[in-house]
Each structure stands twice: as structure tokens, then as C-alpha cells.
Amino acid sequence: MRQFPSDVAFTPAVKGIQQAKGSRASYARVEQGRGWQTRVTPDLAGFLSGLDMFYLGTANAEGQPYIQYRGGSPGFLKVLDEKTLAFADFGGNRQYITLGNLSENPQAFIFLMDYANSQRVKIWGTAKVIEDDADLLDQLRDPDYPGKVERAIVLTVEAWDINCPQHIHKRIPLRQITPLIEELQGRIADLEAQLAEALAKSGSES
Numbered sequence: 001m002r003q004f005p006s007d008v009a010f011t012p013a014v015k016g017i018q019q020a021k022g023s024r025a026s027y028a029r030v031e032q033g034r035g036w037q038t039r040v041t042p043d044l045a046g047f048l049s050g051l052d053m054f055y056l057g058t059a060n061a062e063g064q065p066y067i068q069y070r071g072g073s074p075g076f077l078k079v080l081d082e083k084t085l086a087f088a089d090f091g092g093n094r095q096y097i098t099l100g101n102l103s104e105n106p107q108a109f110i111f112l113m114d115y116a117n118s119q120r121v122k123i124w125g126t127a128k129v130i131e132d133d134a135d136l137l138d139q140l141r142d143p144d145y146p147g148k149v150e151r152a153i154v155l156t157v158e159a160w161d162i163n164c165p166q167h168i169h170k171r172i173p174l175r176q177i178t179p180l181i182e183e184l185q186g187r188i189a190d191l192e193a194q195l196a197e198a199l200a201k202s203g204s205e206s
Helices: 012-021 024-032 041-050 099-105 134-140 172-204
Strands: 053-059 065-071 078-081 085-088 109-112 119-130 151-163
Touching: 012 024, 012 109, 041 109, 041 119, 053 099, 065 099, 085 134, 099 119, 099 151, 134 151
Parallel strands: none
Antiparallel strands: 053 065, 053 109, 078 085, 085 151, 109 119, 119 151
């Protein structure tokens, strides 16, 4: 049983290095205060609803780590309840590394990035694969994506924390910037038409 939610990441080895590097006291104050969250809050749910990608980390029984990019429509990582997240798993390259890892080691990690707003959230938990729950698979289905949902990956949240925004490169999703580009292109076309009309009128008067 962990004393603090952050102990999922702050092992004795980590705390020892924090002590040696001078940051242990500040993190100890966090532990004694509010600490890391263990349930999905409305703020986290709102954050998830706007994201269209995340990184999923798993490891095999020997501890060999693996990370996988997951993408979908905004909000495809669903909140089932205050302790549970889930997303649809579609057919891919058929390597099944994530599935194999979870079959022998349920520990999982989700790294969420909002590049546009320089925000990131880390979620620790345990994950399982569900293939025989038709209602759940239908709940996770994306009506705008034609692929068949082969299974659900369900994460039980143990702890989560907001990471600092330092050193995050600003990247704007195409879905956000496309309307602005189209608006500017339309404005440019209007100005070009006005300029052409003015030049034509000037030429006819000379």
C-alpha cells in the first residue's frame, strides 16, 4: 500500500536522488498537502475532451518499456467514471506489443500533450483489454471513423499530475488552424480581385 499517490512514481530510489539533488523537501510538502490526484476531476475530463492524441506506455514482465502513439477524434479517450478511462483499439500493424505487455504486466502510463496550449498531464494506472463487451465497444466507437473497434483498452487511474509547461514546442493541430488559413485565403482572394479591378479601371482611364 502506497503512503502517497505520488509514490507510484516517487520510489525510494527516486526520493533518494531528489534528496541528493535538493528537491525532496519541496515534494514532501506537496505530499503532505493536496498531493497528486487519484480520481478524474471535471478539469481533467474537460482537458481530455479536447485532445486528439496521447502516448501510451506499457512494459513486459521483464520491465522492457514500450510506448505507442494513439490518435483519434477529440475526446476519443473516454471517461467512464471518476476512476476509469477507456479508448477503442482498432486494427493496426498486428505486432500486438501493447496487448502482449498488458497480458503479463497491467501497469500502464498515459502521457497527454496539448501542444497548442503548452499543457501536459501524466496518468499512472493499470490497464486491461476487453473484447467481449459489445455495449462498451459501441460506447467507444467513433461515428466519423469507419474502422471496426476490435477491443477496448480500459485504464484504472491510480494517480495523475500536471507537468510543468517548460520546453514544450508550440504546435497547432491542422483542424484548428485550417479555418484560419481558409479565412485568410478568402481575404487574399478578395483583395487580389479588388486590386485587379482597380488596375483595370486605371488602365482604361489612361
